[in-house]
Amino acid sequence: MQQNRRKCGIKNEGQIIKNGSHKTKVQLLPYRATKTELRLVRTRFYCKECQSTFNAQTNLVDENCYLSKELKVQIALELAKNTIRKEIANRYFVSDVIVLRVLHTCLKTYHPRFDTLPSVLCFDEYKSMKSCSGKNEFCFYEWADPAINRCIGESSPYFLKTIFP
Template identity: 45%
Template sequence: KYKDNCLDKTIKQILNIHDSNITFPKDAVSKEKVHDRMATVFTGRLSYPSPRCECCGYDSVIHHGYKDSWIQLLPYQEVSTYLHLYKQRFYCKQCHHTFSAKTYYVAENCYLSQALKFAIAVDLKKKISMKDIAQRYLVSAKTVERVLDSFFEEPRLKPNYLPKHLLIDEFKGTKDCQGAMCFILSDADTGKIFDI
């Protein structure tokens, strides 16, 4: 499809894409039904000259077609937005290994854009439930939980060590707790949570 440089530049500015290897054709924007819901779909292509093989290191790599992937973006005006990205496939004639082109815009083997993950992570720092965050970004609550696990590290517990000054507080637990009440242990000097 014919590439329109003006449209390509505009779409990249709208989606905040700085990767010059991603290009958009003339008819890049459409409305489609995705997962039984109308969505705005941007169709693009990720391609660059053949790199060295990531498996054996030889430069006997050739272009080997395209693999399409659906990347979920930040919703725009409460409408799901996707990037239908055709990623260049590569084939190594030396070791017969195949691999896809990569971009900073989305992690490998992931369907969420980095911008969407960062937005979810920022909202996780606020006093908002995971369910509300999931509804806001049109993802599942489990996806929000996975983003939480990938961005935030759990405090490492030291069972052989207790802080010099210990704070203990009781609070009402969630429905999945065995008892109605839970308690939290924290270090009084640093304020860091020790255990829940």
């Protein structure tokens, strides 16, 4: 295992030595509706160059966290559904505050793109007169450029799909 210290940048060139270990618990996904924990023994290292200690890392959990990444992803998928926060917390044996923290981390990474849609698209469907061929008419225009407007004498889904592919 090659350790890399972030402060001094030394890559295990004799300056990094083992400095004991400590036990941690990592909460995994529930198995058959039972709380599942993995007990890890993490090695602590000491860097002679910068006189600091650090722990061995694993890709199972984030640094300074006891929830597995898979558990966080599963909670995020549950949040996408219309589910109560306390129900998600009970299902995965965590507190509702942790569910809220997972929600906030998901919101930080969510960046919707609005460059492909018009800023405002106005539309209206209304009952037409007897002189028109269809029962309803459909009108739309872009708010930024009112010159781009169109009224369609028919509002059937088949006909609208030809205009809005």
